[in-house]
Amino acid sequence: MNYNNPARTQAVILDWAGTVVDFGSFAPTQIFVEAFAEFDVQVSIEEARGPMGMGKWEHIRTLCDQPGISARYAQAFGRAPTDEDVTAIYDRFMPLQIEKIARHSALIPGALETIGQLRTQGLKIGSCSGYPAVVMAKVVELARQNGYVADHVVATDEVPNGRPYPAQALANVIALGISDVASCVKVDDTVPGILEGRRAGMWTVALVCSGNALGLTHEEYQAMDAQQLAGERVRIHGMFAGSRPHYLIDTLNDLPPVIADIDRRLAAGEMPQGS
Template identity: 30%
Template sequence: MPHPQIEAVIFDVAGTLLPCDAHRTTSTSLLPEAAELLSHLSANQQRIGLLTQQPLQLPSALDHYPCLSTEQTRRGAPAPDLPVLAAIALESHALRQCVLVSGSDAGIAAGLNAGMWTVGTALSGSLEHATMADWQAMPAAERDQLRMQATITLLNAGAHYVIDAVDELAHCLTDIAQRLHKGERA
């Protein structure tokens, strides 16, 4: 019997691949870490799906990934509907072999409710009330405080892992793959 592996990585776009405040701006550029990660995942034949909790203008770099929005479901996060529909669109066989990456506690709850592994992004997800420019202008102590609050929020939501941003995701995916190989479930 083959060992289970990660079937799909699903991103809650705002707060992971785009800044958290993407729905309030006209900028449609990916976070600097996102383009490299998506290229790496694609090169490794990883299925990638996108979720949007709010209407967003997605950058053209995301055009070839399946994207679902809350407009396609009757219930938004923390209901599992959107992550489950994304997994189905990616032809996943087992939700427990899917990973949801989100910068919000509601997104993490939706992934958990769907039975998926979850990874929270503390920095890109925590900046909903601040722009990236505001973040970079903050004193280090204030940034650390914001990072800690976001990490605690995501851990309290039940995230299996919390990272600063998606450039740290590869380590989580490796660990999840090892845990799946051992027979662990989300």
């Protein structure tokens, strides 16, 4: 048997919050703020957004390692936060997240139609998230009620290592029966999610406006003037630069032309690892 480059895209691996649901990715960020507040430690929305895309325990650990937050924790408790303290915050975060996830469960406008268009092209729809399985169960059910059902879902605690490791993306490859990782496209609104796709050997597409990077509601996004939006795009492109996404687009609705271009590149013999 000989190896042949894949000729076309087989699957799209989609993130959830900020990609398909929850325009602006508010569900996780707001709950981080509330969970820390219950320990009398102030964390801003901007700080909470910083490590977005990681598993939630690792996200909290990363926040606690930030000098400003660590200092506020030390002021409240007389010491820097330990792993046990991180677990205590995580244990409070989880029920808050489950309780309030429905507030930010709406599908991103146009996402359902875009995913339908991808399916008509024969693409499988995988998915993964920084949420653990107990939260994902509720997210998936709420999405189902709104008409979206992915072909496969992988939560961050269903693999040995979450993002930026490639395990979740690769678990989708196995479950969906994909013949070559180079025929997969990972779509995400966070740097860890793009790194996940890169390390899995996939094409990667970073979302600039619908997720954590811009951090606005759909209405706020639509109300931005062209000059302001252009400036934000420059900032966010810079934020993603180190993770080297193959494409940057505003929202999932801009994905079909990207898939067409990837198919063109695959047909010409180009592979994601080479660019």
